Amino acid sequence: MSERKVYxxxxxxxTQAGNPKINIIGAQKYGEFKFLLPEFSQMIxxxxxxxxKLKNLVRNFKPTDYLLLTGxxxxxxxxxxxxxxxxxxxxxxxxxxxxxx
Numbered sequence: 001m002s003e004r005k006v007y008x009x010x011x012x013x014x015t016q017a018g019n020p021k022i023n024i025i026g027a028q029k030y031g032e033f034k035f036l037l038p039e040f041s042q043m044i045x046x047x048x049x050x051x052x053k054l055k056n057l058v059r060n061f062k063p064t065d066y067l068l069l070t071g072x073x074x075x076x077x078x079x080x081x082x083x084x085x086x087x088x089x090x091x092x093x094x095x096x097x098x099x100x101x
Contacts, residue, residue, distance in 0.1 A: 003031060003032055004030060004031030004032070004062075004064050004065055004066065005031045005032050005033075005034045005061075005062075005065045005066070006027050006028070006030050006031045006032065006033050006034065006065070006066045006067075006068050006094065007034050007036060007057075007058060007061060007065060007066065007067050007068065007079075007083075008024065008027075008033055008034065008035045008036065008068045008070055009036050009037065009067065009068065009069060009070050009071050009075060009076055009079050010035075010036065010037045010038065010039055010041055010070050010071025010072065010075065011035055011037070011038055011039040011070075011071075012024060012039065012070060013039055013071075014039075015039050016038070016039055016040075022096050024068060024070070024096065027066070027068050027094050030066045030092075030094060031065060031066060033068075034057075036054065036057045036058070036079070037050075037053075037054075037071065037075065039071070041071070041072065041075065042072060042075075043072055043074035043075050043078065044074075050075070050078075051078055051082075054075075054078060054079055054082055055082055058079065058082050058083055058086065059086070061083050061086050061087065061091070062087075063087045063090050063091060063092075064092075065091070065092065066091075066092040066093065066094050067079060067080065067083060067091060067092065067093050067094065068093075068094045068095070068096075069093060069094070069095045069096075070096070080093075
């Protein structure tokens with residue numbers, strides 16, 4: 001049986017500069033990280049190819065895996081829809097908690 005994965009929708013803002021704005025290390029207890037997109041990805045520039053790429057990146061998502069909601073809200077929405085199609089609407093979400101950090 002394969003280990004659970006945490007699909008991180010986008011690299012955390014500031015990652016490329018070496019200074020991520022939030023710490024997501026605590027999410028590693030839910031599974032191995034799989035980053036889907038770079039931090040500066042935007043839905044508005046070319047939605048068709050981006051959606052095709054995302055569909056390919058999440059094709060192995062299992063109901064026991066997790067989505068870590070990071071980045072552009074439009075991309076988060078698309079990824080949730082794609083994963084929902086694969087899992088009949090049942091999937092796990094993680095989000096960064098500002099108070100708990």
